[in-house]
Amino acid sequence: MFGGAEYFLSILIELRTVYILKQSLVGIVQHFIGLTIQVSKMILLQILAEIKSDKRREFEQAVGMMLKWQQQTEGCLSVNLSQRLDKQNIYNYMEEWQDRKALDQHMVSDDFRALLGAMKVLGEIRDARIITSEEIEPLKMN
DSSP states (O other): OOSOHHHHHHHHHHHHHHHHHHHHHHHHHHHHHOOOOOOOOOEEEEEEEEEOGGGHHHHHHHHHHHHHHHTTSTTEEEEEEEEOSSOTTEEEEEEEESOHHHHHHHHTSHHHHHHHHHHHHHEEEEEEEEEESSOEEEOOOO
8 A cells, every 4th residue: 555554544534524513414404494415426437656757847737728628527526636745746637536436437538547647657556446425436547
């Protein structure tokens, strides 16, 4: 595992806490106001990549262009790319999806293959996973 078990456990705890708070607020609103609110299941795709030092600028430019069209993909709620402060070659790419069907369709698209290809050519994918409000599922990378 890349980043250590403590790192991923802390992410899971934070995500579950946000989800539980969201569920609690919905329950309070429903109880006191009588409104029916449907809470969607959280679905995230996370990819950790280590990019070669001399390829970081190229990677950021390539992913920056991809982020623009990715955010317009049906079912995609958000896309984020962050860089570790202590290890600047490590990037965390995160997508949030409306439902599993939308994510599954995205993962077989040419756009997703292009993103993975850029990560592999310019560096190495260290870890990939699907995170839901119920579980963390390792993503099989071929």
